[in-house]
Amino acid sequence: MKYIDEFRDSGVVRALARRIGTLAGDLGTIKLMEVCGTHTMSIARFGLRSLFPENIELTSGPGCPVCVSPQSFVDKAIAYCRRPETIVTTFGDMIRVPGSSSSLEKERSGGADVRIVLSTMDALQIAVSNPEKDVVFLGIGFETTAPTIAASILAARGKSIGNFAVLSGHKTMPNAMAALASDPEVRIDGYICPPHVSAIIGSDAYLFLAERYNKPCAIAGFEPVDIMQGVLWLLEMIATGSPDVRNQYSRVVTKTGNPEALRILREVFTPKDDEWRGIGAIPLSGLAIADAFSKYDAEIRWPVEAEPQFIPPGCICGRILKGTAGPRDCGLFGKACTPDEPVGACMVSSEGACAAAFKYG
Amino acid sequence: MCLALPMKLTSLEGQSGVAEQDGVMINVNTTLLPEAKIGDYVIVHAGFAIQLLDEEEARKSIELFREIAEQEPPE
Numbered sequence: 391m392k393y394i395d396e397f398r399d400s401g402v403v404r405a406l407a408r409r410i411g412t413l414a415g416d417l418g419t420i421k422l423m424e425v426c427g428t429h430t431m432s433i434a435r436f437g438l439r440s441l442f443p444e445n446i447e448l449t450s451g452p453g454c455p456v457c458v459s460p461q462s463f464v465d466k467a468i469a470y471c472r473r474p475e476t477i478v479t480t481f482g483d484m485i486r487v488p489g490s491s492s493s494l495e496k497e498r499s500g501g502a503d504v505r506i507v508l509s510t511m512d513a514l515q516i517a518v519s520n521p522e523k524d525v526v527f528l529g530i531g532f533e534t535t536a537p538t539i540a541a542s543i544l545a546a547r548g549k550s551i552g553n554f555a556v557l558s559g560h561k562t563m564p565n566a567m568a569a570l571a572s573d574p575e576v577r578i579d580g581y582i583c584p585p586h587v588s589a590i591i592g593s594d595a596y597l598f599l600a601e602r603y604n605k606p607c608a609i610a611g612f613e614p615v616d617i618m619q620g621v622l623w624l625l626e627m628i629a630t631g632s633p634d635v636r637n638q639y640s641r642v643v644t645k646t647g648n649p650e651a652l653r654i655l656r657e658v659f660t661p662k663d664d665e666w667r668g669i670g671a672i673p674l675s676g677l678a679i680a681d682a683f684s685k686y687d688a689e690i691r692w693p694v695e696a697e698p699q700f701i702p703p704g705c706i707c708g709r710i711l712k713g714t715a716g717p718r719d720c721g722l723f724g725k726a727c728t729p730d731e732p733v734g735a736c737m738v739s740s741e742g743a744c745a746a747a748f749k750y751g
Numbered sequence: 752m753c754l755a756l757p758m759k760l761t762s763l764e765g766q767s768g769v770a771e772q773d774g775v776m777i778n779v780n781t782t783l784l785p786e787a788k789i790g791d792y793v794i795v796h797a798g799f800a801i802q803l804l805d806e807e808e809a810r811k812s813i814e815l816f817r818e819i820a821e822q823e824p825p826e
Contacts, residue, residue, distance in 0.1 A: 392772070393757035393792060393804055402816040405823035481797070509798025511780055531797075534755065538799040541782045586755045589794060589802040615816055641809035642794055642802050651783040651801060 393641065397613030406618035407441040413625045414443045421447045421577055422624055423713050425567060426584035427454030427741030428612055434750035436614045442621070449713040450743035452566055452666060453584050455531040455559075456483045457711055457735040457742050460665045463530075463559045464489035465696035466689075470526045470557065471497035471504055473694055477520060479513035480528040482506045483739045486732060490700040510542035510556075517546070517554035526688045529556040534586040536560040536677055537651035540658035543679070543686045555688040560677035561664055563587050564595050569672045571603040576712050580606040580624035582617070585639045590655070592647030593637045600633040611639040658683055667735060668708025707734035710743050717747035724748060755796035757804050763789050770795050 414420070424430055430450045433439060439448060452458045468489045470478050478494065485494045485506060498504040503523075507513045510527055517525035529539045539556055546554045563584060570576045583596055588609045596607040606627035610620025616638055623636045637643050657680070664676020679687035704722050709715035717723050717736070727733035729745055736742035758770035763781065770779040770793060777795065781787045784800040792804035 391792075391806060391809060393809060394772075396809070396813055399816065399820075402820045405820040406816075408823050409819065509780070511798055534796055534801065537783050537801070538780075538797045541780070541799065545782075586794065586796060586801065589755075619816070638812070641805050641812060648783060648802055650785055654783065 394613065397611060397615045399615060403441070403614050403618050406615065406622055410441075410446070410618065410622050410625060411443050413622070413629060414446050417445065417625065417629060419445045419447065420579045420625065420628060421449060421713075422580050422582060422621065423449050423451040423570070423578045424582040425451035425453040425563065426582075426587070427457070427739065429453070429582060429584070429610075429617065430743055430746050431741045432612045432614070433617060434746040437750075438614060438617055441618070446621070446625070448621075449578075449716070450710065450746075451570070451713055452669060452711045453532070453563070454736070454739050454741045454743070455535070455561070456487055456739040457707065458561060458666045458668070459487070459530050459559050459735070460667045461490060461699050461701060462665065462696060463557075464493075465699060466557060466694060467494060467528050468492050468497055469694035469696050470688065471502035473524070473692065475523055476692070477503045477505060477516060477523045477525045478528065479505050479507050479516055479525060481508075481530065484528055484530060486738045487735050488702070488732060488738075490697055510539050511545070514542050514546055514551060514554055517551050521553060523553060524692055525554050526692070527554070527556045529558045529560050532561055532563050532584065532587050533590045533655070534584075536659060537590060537655045540654045543658050543683055544654065546686055547683070555686050555691045556679060557688040558659070558677055558679050560659065561666065562661070562675055562677060564591070564599065565675040566666060566669065566672050567596070567599055568603060569669060569675070570712060571599060571605050573712070575714055578605065578713060579628055580608070582620045582624070583607050583609040585609055585611050585643065588639065588643045588647070590648050590651050592645050593635050593643055594645045595647070596635045600635050604633045606633040607635045609635070609637045609639050609643050611642070666711070668711040702733050705734040707736045710736050717744040720744070755794045755801065757792050758795045760787055760789055760791050760793055760800070763787070768800075770800070
């Protein structure tokens with residue numbers, strides 16, 4: 391078993407679609423949110439939307455790390471690019487996100503030392519190879535990614551690497567989902583939960599959404615069969631009025647998640663209130679570097695001043711991230727804003743809702 | 752960005768290993784998954800193994816899909 395093709399069987403996808411169609415017939419308009427940006431891409435790439443009846447709407451959520459990082463984070467990253475004797479290391483997704491007046495890519499072509507890495511351990515290696523430079527890693531991502539950054543901070547301490555620090559923009563999912571669940575403007579009937587966040591935090595982390603907010607949650611993998619089954623399970627819970635957390639991705643996700651990753655995450659980071667693009671401040675939805683590791687906190691170690699914020703007029707990334715508008719509701723979509731010349735973050739990231747809509751139609 | 756692939760751990764020394772899927776090999780760190788051993792399928796994200804694949808659970812899911820496919824009348 392290679393765990394991929396087995397979950398792409400088109401016969402099974404069609405059977406699940408028929409079952410969804412039968413069940414949906416008795417329900418009114420249902421709006422489900424796929425929280426994770428990789429789900430958004432998968433749904434677009436495999437054309438799954440066309441398999442659902444008209445009254446079942448799937449909307450993208452705030453699960454694209456690049457998209458939800460506020461402008462202030464991008465501007466701070468740009469300020470680090472302009473700091474002398476500094477190397478900025480980042481995951482590739484971040485490089486083209488427009489800040490208020492620039493982007494990491496533009497700074498790089500202007501001479502800044504900005505390097506794309508696939509893992510924080512590569513950023514740490516850059517610090518080792520460049521002892522005379524200050525190396526800043528742009529920490530973005532949710533509970534899936536944050537433990538890997540935590541591990542690199544522990545490794546930096548273990549190996550006494552003194553010229554490495556992280557600008558933490560890490561965010562955590564359950565409280566953001568709760569914020570959307572209690573926002574009267576956002577009407578979501580159920581969540582397809584982010585599978586690899588769930589691999590770390592476990593399925594029990596969503597129970598409060600079912601119990602306190604009456605939102606059914608289905609954790610589903612990224613393959614077409616996974617997503618179809620996740621949608622079917624959500625509709626079953628909606629039809630019977632019994633919100634719960636159901637774990638379709640049981641081959642990876644357990645009830646309590648990955649204990650070692652959570653231990654490392656909680657050792658290095660501490661929860662803080664945080665700002666999400668479009669959604670605003672959400673209590674305890676971000677991760678700050680814990681006091682014991684302040685030496686590895688770029689904002690404490692090497693403070694910089696970001697430029698005043700400018701959000702381009704017409705950009706509705708914020709509403710798209712909340713699920714209250716779709717890419718095609720934006721006047722800039724496909725005209726002033728394209729993957730080649732992005733205006734908003736949702737068009738930049740490969741898993742942004744606008745990029746997915748542009749690429750796959 | 753949370754894209755992470757199931758890959759087979761083909762070598763491991765300390766916490767540094769190599770994982771493979773369809774001929775693509777990448778370096779993988781097992782700090783977050785100390786129980787991982789050679790031959791395991793793991794989910795790899797940003798250079799780290801973050802969770803094990805459970806073969807029995809995968810088989811149960813596939814069986815369930817097949818049952819659904821058999822129960823549903825063809826179009």
